[in-house]
Amino acid sequence: MKLLTKTNRLSFIWIIPVIIIGSIFCYYMIQYIVYEEADEYLKYEMNRIVAYHNEFEDLPDNHSVVAVIDDKKFDKPHFKDTLILETEDNEMVPYRELYFTIEHKGIHKTILLRHLLVGNDDIFEGTLWIILGLISLITIAFFLMTSYTSQKVWKPFYDTLHKIIHFKTNDPIPVFEKTTIDEFNSLNQTLENLLTKIQNDFQRTKEFNENASHELQTHLSVIRANAELLLHDVDFKNHVTIQKIHQTTLKLSKTQSSLLLLSKIGNQEFSNQDRVNFKESIESSLALFEELIDMREIHVSLSLKDCTTIMDSGLAEIMINNLVKNSVKHNIAKGFITISTNHDKICIENSGTYYTDTPDHLLERFKIGTEGNLGIGLSIVKQICDLYHFKISYRISENNIHQIEIIL
Amino acid sequence: MKILIIEDQIDLLHSIQDALSQENFNCETADTKKKAEYKIYTFEYDILIVDINLPDGSGLEIVKQMKRLNSRVGIMIISARNAIDQKIEGLELGADDYITKPFDMAELIARVKSLIRRRLFNGEETVNFGNITINTSKREVYVDEQLVELTKSEYQILLFFFSNPNRVISKETLAEHIWGDHMDISDSYDFIYSHMKNLRKKIVSKNVDDPIKVIYGIGYKFETNR
Numbered sequence: 028m029k030l031l032t033k034t035n036r037l038s039f040i041w042i043i044p045v046i047i048i049g050s051i052f053c054y055y056m057i058q059y060i061v062y063e064e065a066d067e068y069l070k071y072e073m074n075r076i077v078a079y080h081n082e083f084e085d086l087p088d089n090h091s092v093v094a095v096i097d098d099k100k101f102d103k104p105h106f107k108d109t110l111i112l113e114t115e116d117n118e119m120v121p122y123r124e125l126y127f128t129i130e131h132k133g134i135h136k137t138i139l140l141r142h143l144l145v146g147n148d149d150i151f152e153g154t155l156w157i158i159l160g161l162i163s164l165i166t167i168a169f170f171l172m173t174s175y176t177s178q179k180v181w182k183p184f185y186d187t188l189h190k191i192i193h194f195k196t197n198d199p200i201p202v203f204e205k206t207t208i209d210e211f212n213s214l215n216q217t218l219e220n221l222l223t224k225i226q227n228d229f230q231r232t233k234e235f236n237e238n239a240s241h242e243l244q245t246h247l248s249v250i251r252a253n254a255e256l257l258l259h260d261v262d263f264k265n266h267v268t269i270q271k272i273h274q275t276t277l278k279l280s281k282t283q284s285s286l287l288l289l290s291k292i293g294n295q296e297f298s299n300q301d302r303v304n305f306k307e308s309i310e311s312s313l314a315l316f317e318e319l320i321d322m323r324e325i326h327v328s329l330s331l332k333d334c335t336t337i338m339d340s341g342l343a344e345i346m347i348n349n350l351v352k353n354s355v356k357h358n359i360a361k362g363f364i365t366i367s368t369n370h371d372k373i374c375i376e377n378s379g380t381y382y383t384d385t386p387d388h389l390l391e392r393f394k395i396g397t398e399g400n401l402g403i404g405l406s407i408v409k410q411i412c413d414l415y416h417f418k419i420s421y422r423i424s425e426n427n428i429h430q431i432e433i434i435l
Numbered sequence: 436m437k438i439l440i441i442e443d444q445i446d447l448l449h450s451i452q453d454a455l456s457q458e459n460f461n462c463e464t465a466d467t468k469k470k471a472e473y474k475i476y477t478f479e480y481d482i483l484i485v486d487i488n489l490p491d492g493s494g495l496e497i498v499k500q501m502k503r504l505n506s507r508v509g510i511m512i513i514s515a516r517n518a519i520d521q522k523i524e525g526l527e528l529g530a531d532d533y534i535t536k537p538f539d540m541a542e543l544i545a546r547v548k549s550l551i552r553r554r555l556f557n558g559e560e561t562v563n564f565g566n567i568t569i570n571t572s573k574r575e576v577y578v579d580e581q582l583v584e585l586t587k588s589e590y591q592i593l594l595f596f597f598s599n600p601n602r603v604i605s606k607e608t609l610a611e612h613i614w615g616d617h618m619d620i621s622d623s624y625d626f627i628y629s630h631m632k633n634l635r636k637k638i639v640s641k642n643v644d645d646p647i648k649v650i651y652g653i654g655y656k657f658e659t660n661r
Contacts, residue, residue, distance in 0.1 A: 248537035252450030
């Protein structure tokens with residue numbers, strides 16, 4: 028959920044009780060005012076009548092006097108609510124009544140004054156309209172306000188976010204927008220420190236990898252050159268021992284360069300954006316292993332359609348070569364390889380040997396194969412797939428058919 | 436044939452020098468960029484073997500200068516880094532070949548010889564040992580003057596032996612020569628074995644003595660009576 032949406036939602040939840048309490052308050056307020064006004068009017072009316080009576084000893088010819096009751100006495104003016112049937116509408120209408128007594132020629136006369144009240148249903152209706160109007164106004168104002176604020180206040184935040192999302196470890200550290208908001212400034216400062224740290228660490232690891240690799244390979248060269256020299260020395264007796272040294276240095280340097288490749292892929296050091304057609308990669312890769320395929324009498328069937336994507340062409344080649352190599356290497360004599368591609372899928376199937384473990388383990392690093400070799404080839408494939416968000420799956424069916432599927 | 440080897444690792448430099456000298460190449464060495472520059476401006480060389488990472492600069496700069504001085508020279512780059520970019524840059528600057536550390540001397544010798552054939556004989560060369568002749572431009576092999584059909588790998592193996600006569604060639608060296616990075620060495624032994632079996636069968640079928648000797652547990656040796 029977006030920050031703005033979330034803020035709006037949370038704010039609106041708080042507005043609901045405000046509206047409810049506000050409506051109740053508004054209703055009673057209007058009612059109170061209506062009573063107050065009616066009472067006030069009736070009191071003025073009463074005072075006028077009393078004043079007239081005091082002066083003229085007579086009751087005024089006043090239409091507001093509803094009735095004069097003779098044998099009833101109130102010590103002080105008395106207010107009362109009543110409902111009277113309005114014949115025209117055939118509806119009960121609320122009235123406010125005021126009873127008060129004046130002494131006229133020794134006789135107590137109670138006078139009844141009456142004033143029309145605003146009905147509760149009318150008050151309710153009024154409240155509703157007021158609240159509705161207010162809500163719409165508040166909503167419009169709220170949206171204008173939040174979008175304005177978010178544009179103004181949150182702009183540096185979104186700017187930072189945008190820069191962070193698109194940041195890659197190889198890029199220069201982004202320059203964050205200066206703001207007057209302390210929190211954002213300290214966020215940007217912290218991010219800048221972290222990114223510098225990450226980049227330094229990244230650079231150091233990268234340099235270490237490369238230096239270690241460089242040193243290792245150079246010294247391995249010396250070991251190999253000397254082992255080779257001893258192999259040619261006819262007087263030397265332990266040729267098989269030297270052969271083992273020679274073989275091991277070779278394995279070591281291969282493993283090391285594979286591991287370096289894995290870490291380079293992980294570090295996203297391959298960032299060329301090339302247009303790659305896997306159809307062509309597969310065809311050229313098969314040519315590479317052609318003789319091995321013939322030698323093992325493996326039947327290859329292809330159903331290749333154009334399958335293009337944008338990625339580093341070196342990595343694409345490594346990926347396809349490793350896949351094809353895997354299908355040749357772990358095949359059986361007179362077995363088969365079926366490769367099919369379409370616009371977003373590569374599927375390689377091959378006959379193979381029995382495998383009990385979960386096939387997904389074959390994509391993991393350092394899975395020891397039956398010949399004791401490190402299963403690093405497929406983990407490189409997996410790493411490349413992960414880098415480009417391709418979906419890779421490994422299945423083995425009951426009759427030992429191995430299938431690797433990559434969905435672009 | 437005069438070769439200048441530029442490599443800062445002294446042990447490796449000596450190994451390369453010894454291996455190439457054994458093949459009757461006239462080798463000179465330089466272990467810094469400065470010394471190498473002095474030599475290329477002072478003497479003439481046919482082949483330059485350059486390590487990219489030198490203590491006082493990049494070997495690629497030497498490649499650039501050398502190409503300006505003498506464009507006919509054959510240049511081979513050595514690098515410990517498997518970086519594709521560097522390889523491309525090196526080849527674009529005019530280098531002819533690129534070899535990654537660690538490598539076998541037999542591989543280096545084969546590459547140097549192939550470079551000499553391409554650069555200095557324009558690929559027009561036939562090499563022969565005993566009854567076997569290879570025409571490297573047509574990629575044809577004649578045994579006792581009869582044409583023998585070889586597969587791509589068999590041809591590569593035979594040419595490799597021709598470049599390294601009388602040297603013990605281990606299975607690993609052969610496997611790496613043919614497949615390079617594309618094959619795990621331990622998996623390729625049986626393929627090497629099959630290739631060797633077929634190659635020897637094809638040569639022997641022309642009623643010629645098998646020049647390839649099996650060195651038990653190690654590899655093979657191409658024997659010539661020199």
